[in-house]
Amino acid sequence: MKLLEKMIAPIDKALERFDPVKQSEKGVGGLRDRYYDKTGVAKWREWRGVRDTMVDYTAWLNNILSMVQMVASAPVPIMKAFWEYRWMGSYLGTFMFIDRLFEGYRGPELKIAHMNMHAIVQSLTKRIAFAMKNDRRLGGGPETEKIIPHDETITPLFLKGFKGLYPFPLQTLPEFIICDVDQHIEPYYIDVAESYGLPADVCSRCSAETGVAIDDAFPLFGKVLLSTNMPCNASEATSMFQRRRYGKPDFPITLAMQHNNPEALPYSRETLQNAMKFVEDNYGVKYDWDEFFRYAKLMNEQNTIELEKWDFFKTPYSPLSGIAESLYRLYSWQSVNGQDPYFNKVDRKVIRIMRKCYEEKHLPFGGKTRHRAFLWGPSAVYYTDFPTWTQNCWGITIVLNMDSTMGFNMINTEDPEIAMDDLTRFTEKACMRHHAVGGWENINAVWEWAKNFNCDMVLMNDNIACNGMLGVHGMMEDQARDLGFHFIFIEHDLEDSRTVSRQDMRNCVNKYMSVVLNEQPLDPTIVEFDDSDAY
Amino acid sequence: MMKKFVKPFMKLLSKVLLIGLIGFVATFALYITNGENKLIYYVIRPFLNKHYDSQERDRKI
Numbered sequence: 001m002k003l004l005e006k007m008i009a010p011i012d013k014a015l016e017r018f019d020p021v022k023q024s025e026k027g028v029g030g031l032r033d034r035y036y037d038k039t040g041v042a043k044w045r046e047w048r049g050v051r052d053t054m055v056d057y058t059a060w061l062n063n064i065l066s067m068v069q070m071v072a073s074a075p076v077p078i079m080k081a082f083w084e085y086r087w088m089g090s091y092l093g094t095f096m097f098i099d100r101l102f103e104g105y106r107g108p109e110l111k112i113a114h115m116n117m118h119a120i121v122q123s124l125t126k127r128i129a130f131a132m133k134n135d136r137r138l139g140g141g142p143e144t145e146k147i148i149p150h151d152e153t154i155t156p157l158f159l160k161g162f163k164g165l166y167p168f169p170l171q172t173l174p175e176f177i178i179c180d181v182d183q184h185i186e187p188y189y190i191d192v193a194e195s196y197g198l199p200a201d202v203c204s205r206c207s208a209e210t211g212v213a214i215d216d217a218f219p220l221f222g223k224v225l226l227s228t229n230m231p232c233n234a235s236e237a238t239s240m241f242q243r244r245r246y247g248k249p250d251f252p253i254t255l256a257m258q259h260n261n262p263e264a265l266p267y268s269r270e271t272l273q274n275a276m277k278f279v280e281d282n283y284g285v286k287y288d289w290d291e292f293f294r295y296a297k298l299m300n301e302q303n304t305i306e307l308e309k310w311d312f313f314k315t316p317y318s319p320l321s322g323i324a325e326s327l328y329r330l331y332s333w334q335s336v337n338g339q340d341p342y343f344n345k346v347d348r349k350v351i352r353i354m355r356k357c358y359e360e361k362h363l364p365f366g367g368k369t370r371h372r373a374f375l376w377g378p379s380a381v382y383y384t385d386f387p388t389w390t391q392n393c394w395g396i397t398i399v400l401n402m403d404s405t406m407g408f409n410m411i412n413t414e415d416p417e418i419a420m421d422d423l424t425r426f427t428e429k430a431c432m433r434h435h436a437v438g439g440w441e442n443i444n445a446v447w448e449w450a451k452n453f454n455c456d457m458v459l460m461n462d463n464i465a466c467n468g469m470l471g472v473h474g475m476m477e478d479q480a481r482d483l484g485f486h487f488i489f490i491e492h493d494l495e496d497s498r499t500v501s502r503q504d505m506r507n508c509v510n511k512y513m514s515v516v517l518n519e520q521p522l523d524p525t526i527v528e529f530d531d532s533d534a535y
Numbered sequence: 536m537m538k539k540f541v542k543p544f545m546k547l548l549s550k551v552l553l554i555g556l557i558g559f560v561a562t563f564a565l566y567i568t569n570g571e572n573k574l575i576y577y578v579i580r581p582f583l584n585k586h587y588d589s590q591e592r593d594r595k596i
Contacts, residue, residue, distance in 0.1 A: 041576050042569045057566050082583070086590075089583040092575045099572075196596065214594050245596070535576075 008050045018047040020523075021104055021366070030525030031103055031392055040096060040534020052106050059114035063098065063121045070125035077132035077139070084137065085217050087174040090182035091128070093535035094121070097181045100385040100534075101323050104392040104523075108357055109364050112350050113324035119346045120331050124177065130166075131173060135219040143221075148279060149246075150226035151239060152176055154253055155407070155427045157299055157337040158272060161292035162285045168221070169335055170242075174212050175205070176381065179495045180327070182535040183382035183502070186495040189215060193241075203465050204496040205381070206238035213245040224282045225250040226275060229257075231432035232468055251278040259428035259438045269424040293413040296423075299338025303408045305347040312354045313399050314453050316372075319357045319364050320350065322387035326375070326401035333406050334431045368522055370395035371486065374450040376402045377461030377469060378432050380492035383502045390459070393506075393526045394513050399453050402435045402446075402461075436469065443472060447483055457486040459509075463494045488512045502531055 016022050023029035034042050047053060071078050082088045098121075102113045134141035143166060148159055152169035159167035179186045186204065189211030194200055196214060198207055212218055225248045227239035236254075243250040253275050256264030276287050306329070312318040313325075332343045356362075363369075373390070375398045380386065390396040407429035412418040435442050450458050460476060463469060473489070480487030490508045493499035510527055513519045521527050565571060 039576065041572060045567050045569050053567075057563060060566055061562060083586070086587040089580060089587065092579060092583075096572045096576070099569075192594070196594075214596065215592055216594075 012049045015047060015049075019049060020046060021048075021106070024523035024525065030523040032523075032525035032529050035529075038530045038533040040100070040531050042099065045099065046103060048106055048110070052110055055110055055114065056102075059118060060095065060098075062118050063095070066118070066122045066125045067094075070129045073126075074129045074133045077135065077141075078129065080138045081128075081132040081135070085174065086188060086215075087178045087185055087212075087217060088128075090178045090185045090535070093182045096535050097384070101327070101388055103385070103388055104365070105324075105388075106366070107364075108319035108353050108362065109321075109324070112320050112353055115346050115350060116320075116324055116328035119343050120328065122342065123331070123336060123340055124173075127168075128173060131168065131219045131221070134221050137216070137220050140221075145221075145223060146283075147221040148224065148226065148283070149222040149248075151228040151230070151235075151253075152335070153230040153235065153431050153433075154226055154228050155334065155337050155430050156339060157295060157411075158276070158292070158423050158427060159279070160295040160339060161276070161287045161289060162279060162283065163288050163291045165279070165283055165285055167339075170218055170225070171209050171212070172335055173219070174217050175209050175495075177331075179208070179381040180384040183497040184535070186211075186382070187498055189217070190496055201465055202237070203232075203234040203463065203467075204494045204499075206234040208495050209238045210241040213242045216245075218242075218246065220246075222248065224248050224278065226279075227252045229254040230430055232257075232437050232466075234467075249282065251275050255424075255428050257437060259433070260442065264428075265421065265424055268428055269420055272424055272427060273420070289416045289419070293419070295338040296411040296413050296419065297338075298341060298344055300410050300413065301344050302332060302336075302338060302347060303410065305344075305351050306404075307408060308351055309354060310400070310453075312358055315358060316369070317358045317360075317362050317364075318354060318399075319362060320354060321364065322391055322398045323385060326379070326387065326398070326404055327384060329401070329404040329406075330431065333404075365391060365395075365397070368395045369397045370519070371457045372397055372399050372453070372455045373457035373459045373486075374398075374400055374402075374446060374453060374455045375459050375461065376435065376446045378403070378436060378463055378466070378494065379461050380463075380490075380500075380505060381495050382497040383492065383505055386490075386502075386505060389506060389526060390509060392523055393521050394509060394519065395522050396457065396459075396509070398459070399455055400449070403431055405434050405449070406430060407434070436466075443469075444479075446476075447479065447485070450485060455485075457488070460487065460489050462489045462491045464491055464500065465493060486512070486517070503528065 020029060020031045034044055048056060098117055102110060105113055132138060134144040134147060136144060146164060147166045147168050149168050149170045152171040156167035186208040189208045190204055192211035192215050193207045198210060225243055225246050227243050227250050229236045253271055255268045255271060258264055280287060336343050373396050387398040407426035409422060409425050411422040411426060435445060446458055458480060488508055490505055491500050492505055
């Protein structure tokens, strides 16, 4: 290894002038220099030194391979899907998306980020192929009747007790993940919904989902639809629109909003049990607890490793942070939810690297971190690489994201009675629920979390169309001042990049960092730039 | 006896290495020039968007 290092060193030295991180250190350029204006298209890929460029290149090849496998496994349905669904075209932006996410990453940060990302890519590509092979709009397939389409904010784990059936989060492919990849896709669906009279001031996620439904852009499969009131009141409305358009018998899984209250548990538990009964009646498959326990064990392992990761997050030596952490956790918890052992394998590898980094007192991002921030509130889906930008521009490490704190309780894997209670608690703490819904103490918990993770800063995502959160502005500002946290509201419109642009979001941070803290950016080329035409 | 196996093995190995090298050079060139993203952004997506914009979708409710 040392010999290899010796061989690489002179090459790295000679090519150092092409490394944008080194350029910004020397004041002769930076990360934005290699882009064509507005488009987000890079003239060339980031040179990160021989070793890290090879890590990035290998990850790129692996992701290409997953996509080739996807097309090869269902060539005709995939081609039909590209022709039928506008959102399918947006998936072509995946490579640019991944490049954006991990700009400026080096060493173990880059390695872990790509391990996490490839887990998502290999899972998503399989899911796309599976969905398209069985989509009734494209001709259907052998599993069409065995799929249980459910709202993506319902955790699929409890459905794994139905052997031979396939839970499928309906909105994830055409609405949620694709908005991460392409900031211009959801405005189209939002316009479709608004052209039918849906007001423009509702949550854009719910509006986009409604638009997808009206545009007949959801894949069609299954015998029923499991809708939900999660995470919030706007979701109840969009669920109603979607179930009417989807045209299948639906069961609304309405879990308690005040989910911290122990008295709410029996109600939510009964709702889940009724949902299980509904699936049993419609599919003729009996619930199998042993089958469920198999997957609950995988989920418990995911959560056990996650809790160990949190211990490292509290230190300055964690190579995992920002979007590499939160996107993975969001997908691996909410969508995978113990269903795919590949994620357990990745978790085991990642935690080994994290332990090693801690032992070696590895300082991530070249030791340039100036502030440790907790990211609270639902993030702008159209600006997924925002944490990467805060790191590269101002040295603000996003230590943990609110959505990473979703249900981390363990689930009993022997007794169905106890498991049912655990499962209910777990399900109630789903995406955007744990801290954005469920009463004041849930929202206010941010200070405790930020303190526990040794943060000096809180970035509060301010979804301007979230009626639930609009009322807390003043109170949060006051508390931040009293408790001595640096506090920045990041205004955004969740899935509609037209209302608050990415640069508008960056300006929220720029103003605070330059005016209030009087700090200089690490990389001046990325303080202000136009990426309005980028995916 | 050994020579009988070594020679074809070396021949095969050199072929594999050559193919590997050509594969590496081609894919790395595509990677470092950001070639696939340029093709997607400037050619494929505009073509697909044109098609999506011309679609007539039945949105009767």
